[in-house]
Amino acid sequence: MIKPFDFYFDFGSPYAFLAHKEIRKLEKENSIKIKYKPILLGALLKLSGLKPLIDIPIKGKYMIRDCKLWAEKYNIEFKFNNYFPIITLTLMRCVLVAEKEDFSENFINKVFDAIWKDGLNLNDNLIVEKLIKNLDINPKKFLLETTDAKIKDELKKRTDEAYDKGIFGVPSFIVNNKIFWGQDRLEFAVSESRK
Secondary structure (H helix, E strand, O other): OOOOOEEEEOOOOHHHHHHHHHHHHHHHHHOOOOEEEEOOHHHHHHHHOOOOHHHOHHHHHHHHHHHHHHHHHHOOOOOOOOOOOOOOHHHHHHHHHHHHHOOHHHHHHHHHHHHHOOOOOOOOHHHHHHHHHOOOOOHHHHHHHOOOHHHHHHHHHHHHHHHHHOOOOOOEEEEOOEEEEOHHHHHHHHHHHOO
């Protein structure tokens, strides 16, 4: 039996998308809910003194090919976003607002798909508003809530806490106080959660 564990993510990571898709399968097969932990990857990398893969050209090229290989292996519909990198600050704050309103699961699913399956430009506020409206949510009111100081502080706090725990990238999983980094470590996190 699999116990729920923590999944640290940011929408801007294609690897987090791949992990997300596998996690949703695990949840369905095992009747559990994994604890989604939204953080801001850019701030986490800065705290860690690391650069995004895309800022290292040779790694950036490899990442695109690698993501496609993993998507094929998992049989996940995937398209590397032409507008990458997506600036996710507002989107990650949106997750916190959605948590308060109790629809974060659906919101997370839709945003991940919009970026990494549908290839939408979520750097464009009009497209973000349309996506939110399609969830039967008032986009103006919803996005206004993301500017609240409490929401801003909460995302910063969660990112700082992730760093303090030893997390330096996404996707990351914490199970039994052990960190597993990378979507290719999900199987290790699942094995640990069975202990």
